Amino acid sequence: MPFTFVPGQFLNVAFGIGGARMNRSYSISSSPTQREYLDLTIKREPRGAVSRHVVDLLKVGDLIEAGGPVGKFTFDGTEAENIVLISAGVGVTPMVSICRYLTDRSWPGDIFFIYTCRTPADYILGKEMAALERSNPKLHVAVTMTKAEGTDWKGPRGRITKEFLAKTVPELTKRRVHICGPATMMDATKALLIELGVPPEQVKMELFGATKPAIAPAGTTAKPSATATGPTVTFSQNNKTAKIHDGQTILELSEELGIGIENSCRVGTCGVCKVKMTAGEVDQEVQDALDDDDKANGIILACQAKPKTEVTVEA
Ligand SMILES: Cc1cc2nc3c(=O)[nH]c(=O)nc-3n(C[C@H](O)[C@H](O)[C@H](O)COP(=O)(O)OP(=O)(O)OC[C@H]3O[C@@H](n4cnc5c(N)ncnc54)[C@H](O)[C@@H]3O)c2cc1C
Ligand code: FES
Incomplete structure (x- = not known):
């Protein structure tokens, strides 16, 4: 590679x-x-545009365009002496990479891998995790299934609870925790951890993206019904200017105007929607995809940027 x-x-x-x-x-x-x-593990979403394309149509030998690697939701064993990895559904993928790496390196710390899904058939990379567990005595795997009725699952059942966490991970409050899964599961799990006394700064999370696709794909010019009253945004490369709606992001306004700012996750994680802001000020709720250089150079995330003043972006 x-x-x-x-x-x-x-x-x-x-x-x-x-x-x-x-x-x-x-x-x-x-x-x-x-x-x-390298491996990408892609779950086929029943109505998903790209995941269905990959799973149903991609053939061995096809070329795909890929950029990166990117992301700060990482762990290579230098950040802490042990680690708790909690995931649900396809959120397991970064956790498996971490478990594989730490096992290959014979990392001496304890790894607590906690996973939840509906049934044994939904346990993504389950066989790989079972093999890793057999080869690494420092890897402790605990899986709980929420819809195991009628299956041969013999392990824990139900959602991740405070009791499950406390029983599975000794001295939980002293450990670094990574969580990845649906937004509701991540928020609920973080709240449980905090109730158990884990300091919030020890908990790291990664959101896998918006649960619904873009409301108005670029070029459809689907306009909201109310008149926009917010600050003006100028898209300098397209020579277009418009007022923004209350709560609207620069990405959403660009879609309304038929300007194609590329985007992917729409939740501030991937960085695909980065644009340069040459004037003005914006609020950005999530800035995970921006590094210090980006911030110093006026780069913003269009999917997060909500103008506070008149703004000009190079798009
Ligand atoms: C940092 C990061 C890492 C990720 N890692 C992985 C990974 O390792 N593996 C993985 O599988 N995914 C991963 N994802 C998610 C992935 O990027 C895609 O979001 C996912 O594959 C869905 O894309 P899609 O094009 O198939 O679905 P989209 O077309 O974008 O649809 C998104 C969701 O909306 C639903 N939907 C679509 N149309 C409709 C409709 N008309 N009405 C109601 N619902 C609808 C779909 O079923 C789907 O659940 C990651 C995301 C991020 C941000
Ligand atoms: S689309 Fe992913 S950070 Fe904006």
Whole structure:
């Protein structure tokens, strides 16, 4: 492979589907110690545009466009002496990369891998985790299934609870915790951890993106019904200016105007929607994809940016 990565990082991939360019992010599920190739593990969403394209249509030998690696939701064993990895559904992928890497490196710390899904058939990379557990005595795997009735699952059942966490991880309050999964699961789990006394700064999370696709794909010019009263945004490369609606992001306004700012996660994680702001000020709730250089150079995330003043962006 022509690059290295840190366990927990992801790639931004782009596909041309039905004449539209679509960007999505996928965590690398293999270990950086595997140098010949890398694995992306992609869950087919029943109505998903890109995941169905990948799972149903991509063939061996097809080329895909990918950028990266990117992401700060990483762990290579230098950040703490032990680690708790909690995930649900396809949020397991960065956790498996971390477990594979730490196992390959014979990392001496304890790794607590906690996972929840509906049934045994939904346990993504379950066989790989079972094999890792057999080969690494420092890896402690605890999986709980929420819809195991009628299956041969013999392990814990139900959602992740305070009792489950406290029983599974001794001295939990002293440990660093990573969580990845649906937004509701991550928020609920973080709240449980805080109730158990884990300091919030010890808890790291990564959101895998918006649960619903963009309301108005670029070029559809689907305009909200109310008149916009917010600050003016100028898209200098397109020579277009418009007032922003209350609560609207620069990305959403660009879509309304038919300006194609590329985007993927729409939650501030992937960095695909980075644009340069040459004038004005914005609020950005999540800035995970921006580094110090970006901030110093006026780069903003269009999917997060809500103008506080008149703004000009290079788009
Ligand atoms: C940092 C990061 C890492 C990620 N890592 C992974 C990974 O390792 N593996 C992985 O599988 N995914 C991962 N994702 C998620 C991935 O990027 C995509 O969001 C996911 O594959 C869905 O894309 P899609 O094009 O298939 O779905 P989209 O077309 O974008 O649809 C998104 C969701 O909306 C639903 N939907 C679509 N149309 C409708 C409709 N009309 N009405 C109601 N619902 C609808 C779909 O079923 C789907 O659940 C990651 C995301 C991020 C940000
Ligand atoms: S679209 Fe991913 S950070 Fe904005």
